[in-house]
Amino acid sequence: MKIVVIGSGFGGLSAAIRLQAQGHDVTILEKRDKPGGRAYVYEQDGFTFDGRPTIITAPWLIHDLFALCGKETADYVTLMPINLFYNIRFEDGSIFHYDGDRENILAQIRVFSPGDVDGYLRFAHDTELIYEKGFELIDQPSQHFLPCLRSPLTWCAYEPIPRSRTW
Numbered sequence: 001m002k003i004v005v006i007g008s009g010f011g012g013l014s015a016a017i018r019l020q021a022q023g024h025d026v027t028i029l030e031k032r033d034k035p036g037g038r039a040y041v042y043e044q045d046g047f048t049f050d051g052r053p054t055i056i057t058a059p060w061l062i063h064d065l066f067a068l069c070g071k072e073t074a075d076y077v078t079l080m081p082i083n084l085f086y087n088i089r090f091e092d093g094s095i096f097h098y099d100g101d102r103e104n105i106l107a108q109i110r111v112f113s114p115g116d117v118d119g120y121l122r123f124a125h126d127t128e129l130i131y132e133k134g135f136e137l138i139d140q141p142s143q144h145f146l147p148c149l150r151s152p153l154t155w156c157a158y159e160p161i162p163r164s165r166t167w
């Protein structure tokens with residue numbers, strides 16, 4: 001089948017790769033001069049700026065795309081785990097170092113705002129549940145209105161997620 005994908009952001013590119021791997025004849029149309037969408041790369045005065053995203057949170061989705069085409073990610077790009085995700089700098093010069101180490105994050109919250117430790121733990125727990133639910137649905141087509149609606153309702157019904165904070 002001849003298929004036209006409009007837009008070459010991560011969404012368009014990954015849809016096009018999947019369709020082409022299924023044997024379709026795919027054309028991508030992009031209105032900008034380069035692919036990438038929100039991950040566009042800007043160049044100015046000899047400098048290169050990533051438009052974002054800054055970190056890749058689900059590398060296995062990238063490996064899936066390469067695998068669909070019979071390729072290995074590592075033959076094309078090197079993905080490296082990074083220790084520090086980002087720094088949050090405050091006006092008084094203090095810096096919060098945000099990384100993937102829960103103990104390190106908790107230790108810093110204890111210094112910055114001890115009263116927020118429990119709130120952070122609740123927040124981390126809630127987002128973990130949302131993440132798990134979201135990833136269950138990530139490869140499910142949502143072509144009809146009711147099933148789309150059911151997913152957020154399921155989340156609301158999820159006892160440990162307080163509704164006022166989820167929506």
Ligand SMILES: Cc1cc2nc3c(=O)[nH]c(=O)nc-3n(C[C@H](O)[C@H](O)[C@H](O)COP(=O)(O)OP(=O)(O)OC[C@H]3O[C@@H](n4cnc5c(N)ncnc54)[C@H](O)[C@@H]3O)c2cc1C
Nearest residue numbers: 007008009010011012029030031037038052053054055057
């Ligand atoms: C500041 C910021 C930080 C982020 N950080 C992260 C991160 O750390 N980790 C992470 O995983 N994600 C991150 N994201 C999210 C991620 O970048 C986006 O979810 C993803 O890039 C969106 O891809 P998309 O293909 O859906 O849309 P887009 O990237 O918006 O792509 C849409 C494309 O369609 C093109 N287009 C639109 N209309 C037309 C038309 N009529 N004809 C032709 N072309 C058209 C546009 O030019 C664009 O190239 C971040 C996003 C932002 C904005």
